[in-house]
Amino acid sequence: MKFENQPSYSLGQRSPSSKEVLPGEGGVNVTLVSQSTLGEINRGRVLQALYDNGPKSRAELARLAGVNRTTITGIVQPMIEEGLLVEGDAVPSDFKGGKPARPIYFNPEAPMLGAVLLLPGRIQTCLVTLSGEIKALRKAQFDPRGEDRDAFLTIMKDTLSATLSQANRAPFGIGIASGGMIDSDNGVILAVNLAPVLTGLPLVDILQEHYALPVVIDHHPRALLVGDRWFGPGRGQQTFAAIYTGEVLGGAFYIDGRVYRGLAGSGGELGHTVVQIDGELCNCGKHGCWETVAALPWLRREAAQMGFEEPESITAARLVNEAAEGSKAADDLLDRYARNVAFGILNLQQTLSLNSYVLHGDIAGGGDIAAERVRQHVEQLVRKRPNQEISITVNGIGEGHTALRGAAGLVLSSHLKLVI
Ligand SMILES: [Zn+2]
Known part of the structure; x- marks a missing residue:
């Protein structure tokens, strides 16, 4: 599927250095914009x-x-x-x-932005208008542990084509928010622990060739961050982080008015920062990662041990409800979950002093009550400076929509060569 009315523009590559660096005194570099x-x-x-x-x-x-x-x-x-x-x-x-x-x-007549959310086993595609409305949403599932990459690509293209066919003009491009380890410079999914079928997939080249449209990809939590920045609680903020808990744990940073990516998008592997030396074995093969104590697999295990009914369906939202109904066990488990999330935030806070954290995914499903629990633990754990305020909020828009809007935001910022 190719669009006839392909606009004549080229997608701006992220320039590695759009700043002038001048040598400063004492060998320190002074950066001017x-x-x-x-x-x-x-x-x-x-x-x-x-x-x-x-x-x-x-x-x-x-x-x-x-x-x-x-x-x-x-x-x-x-x-x-x-x-x-x-x-x-x-x-x-x-x-x-x-x-x-x-x-x-x-302009309501302006081309829209194509957006893809790719998580283990699940694909969502949609069109996003420049004002952030989501249209032509399609969902599909695939076998994340399968070996047949072509079968995955067929589902991917069918779903995306169904969405793109609703656009009456060629979209500016397609933005992909993907779980796993992403090389955003080369457009390759390097590894997804929970979806080996995607490992090594050069998805950007494949879709770019198929649709003759510019395609960009980034790490799922970074798309959440971009969605927060454009359309959510990150609006107007110069420095904040997005933290996601679900089957995995991830995050992304917005620092001094820019998305921090690290080399080829490798920054923000927060789930695999270590909070427990020689701790539990993680999906990544290492031990004691933050993800091993603050993501859903941990929560389900703990719920099972504590004798919760249907522990496989435990979520922060359920814990908040059951705690409100008077369950001491739910209240205790919610508190431990919040504390384990807080430990990772504590390390970030001590390292980068971001001061503002937007929660996404399962923990955000617990709403303001879960966010307040996390905040209280961070307050207790962190070595605070005088008058320092640390804000922990939830994105109330919904994780899927924020990620899709963020994926579209990646296209928008590339197309307009924006520094975000
Ligand atoms: Zn790990």
Whole structure:
């Protein structure tokens, strides 16, 4: 399946260095932001202001994005010409005697973004509008432990094609949020412990060739982070982390206004940071990883040992409900789960001082009650500085939708060459 009306653009590769580095005194490098990086940052700010505030005039956008009135035209005009943004009808100015202002917003006719969420055994595909609406959602399952990679690719392409066929213009591109160890530079799924059929799969090249569209891939928790940043509790934040618990545990960082990826996207393997020396054997083959004490397999084992009914269906949400109904056992297990999650956050906090953590996946299913438990444990465990506030929140939008929006956000940021 190929689109006829393929737009003429090339997907921006993440440039390894868009900063100018000047030598500083005493051999320390001083980093200055170059003009082109500044342009990307400003464009990102303008888009974020539109996401956060809805349609706005140029003057209001300039104020909200913190850029001056002359700069705003240079940022907005190319995006109008490209069809990403559109000017609405003039509305009277708020200021007496002021010129009528034309509000600017995302063009409903603009191409959409293709998004894929790929987790062991499960595929979700959809189209995401520039304002974050999810359309043409399709779901499918595959055998994660199977050997037949072609069978997986057939399911993948069928599902994605069913979604893409709903778009009346070629999407800007396809963003994939995938579980496992991802090489985001080369578009390869390196290893997925729970889905060996995906190991070594050069999915980006395969889909790029099949659809003749730009394709980007990133680690699932990093897509959650991008979804948080554009559409969730990370809006407007300069530094925060996303933490995911489910069958596995993962995370991603947004530091000083940028997504931190590490070499070829290898940063954020939080599930395999060690919290217990010589602890339990992990899926990765090592011992004592954070994942061994704060993901669902641990929770199910503990629930079984404590004599819970149907321990295989235990979740943070169920523990919160049963604790509210007076179950001491549920309250105890919820507290241990929250404490084990808190230990990993503690190490992150001591290392990077991110101060803000957005929970996703199973632990987020426990809502504000689970988040507050985690926060209390972090408070107790961390060696705090005076006046330091540590915030632990849940993304209330729902994990699947955040990951899909985040996957679309990966395309958006590549396409617009945004620094995010
Ligand atoms: Zn591990």
